[in-house]
Amino acid sequence: MKYPLRGVIPPMVTPLLENLQLDVESLEKLIMHLLNGGVHGIFLLGTNGEGPxxxxxxxxxxxTESCRIIAGRVPVLVGITxxxxxxxxxxxxxxxxxxxxYLVLAxxxxxxxxxxxxxxxxxxIIPQVELPVIVYDIPVCTKLHLSxxxxxxxxxMGAFGVKDSSGDLGALYTLIDAFKNEQFSIIAGAELFMSDVLMHGGHGxxxxxxxIFPKLFVELYEASINKDFDSITLLRQQVLQLQNEIYEIDDSPTKSIRAxxxxxxxxxxxxxHMVPPLSGFCPEKKKILEQRLKQFAI
Incomplete structure (x- = not known):
């Protein structure tokens, strides 16, 4: 595999029909939306994908369908937790x-x-699987913050990298420093950490x-690796707006996934459509979301 794995890799949502079967038509529409936005990879069956x-x-x-549609245009990561x-x-x-x-394992x-x-x-596990493994640190869901x-x-053992969703920027910096001279990808799971991680030696x-906005994150990625601080300031403000206005409509622990x-x-x-216990927004919150989405000039 080409080292390192880099860039913006959306944890793709899973389009579902009302009966909770896969909506293949919408899956193709979503994948094309991501690819046209310039993403560098797609992560299936993660938290946002309701994998578990x-x-x-x-x-x-x-x-099967995602690999068929993507057809090798970007790397496909699969959550197997x-x-x-x-x-x-x-x-x-x-x-x-x-x-x-790639496989992603928490x-x-x-x-x-x-x-x-x-x-x-x-x-x-690692010796039994044939694809490179990225270990996934997400203690809010697993009860264990990987040391x-x-x-x-x-x-x-052969792991290819780590996806850090611990929310601990200090831990991320420690990882970057520990592996700075080695072939090991450091991937951040927190959107607001993106520029800091990339400018300090992280990979994606x-x-x-x-x-929702693949081009926004791709532009922020490019600005970060080029250290274009003026663009970073403007783009990070849009990411912060996304965090504050889109992800905060609900008070559920899964509010960002639902949003x-x-x-x-x-x-x-x-x-x-989402698999219980998760669900989409009620009509009132969806209306608020619709109004807020219109404020984004992206």
Whole structure:
């Protein structure tokens, strides 16, 4: 694989029909929206994609259809995190068969585990899978904030990089410093950290908001790597507006995920059907969202 994995990689939402089966027509529309926005990769079955909630057959179909539509134009990352060890391996094998490029793996999210148990878990998985693995640190969902030592162990086993969604900028800087002379991709999961991470030696961002405004994040990425501070200031203000006005309509812990899918429905890209317990916005909040989206000059 080409090192490092770089750029803006949206954690793509999963377009669903009312019966919660995959909406293939909307999937193609969404993928083209992202590709036309200039994104550098697409991440399937992440948090914004409702990966852990989807039926296994829907997950497999999403991988198959997405790889078909993308057709090698950008790298495809597939989330394989699960509470079932055999399901992790099965999804990894399916992703390989269908032409995906990377696997993304977080700690299993039901039983609390220690750092040493996570290392043992990775020792069982990484040698079994054929695609490069990106370890995923998202403690709000998994109960475990991966330590630097655990991530170093993952690299020694062959992991290709880390996606850090810990929300801890200091930890991100520590990762960048620890791997600055090594072939290991550092990908931020927090949109507001994007410029800081890139200008300090990180490689990319998995930005949920890029589902809605891919060009905004691509332009911010380019401004950041070129250290165009005037453009960074203007573009970061738009990202902050997205955070404050679009993601804050609701008070749910999953408000940003719901807002992103509801926004895409208002843009006529896909429906806002979501797998319970998540749901799209009620009509009143959707109207507020519609009004706020119109304020973006993007």
């Amino acid at each position: 909630s989807l039926d296994y057959e829907v997950r497999k179909q999403l991988i 699960d509470t079932s060890f055999s399901a992790v391996i099965e999804m990894a094998e399916h992703a390989k068969k269908e032409g995906a490029d 700690p299993p999210y039901y039983f609390p585990i220690s750092q040493s148990e996570m290392v043992e878990y990775l020792e069982k 630097l030592e655990t991530i170093k162990s993952a690299k020694e 961002v998995v930005a949920g908001g890029a589902n 992103i899918k509801s926004a895409l429905s208002l843009m006529d890209i896909c429906s806002d």
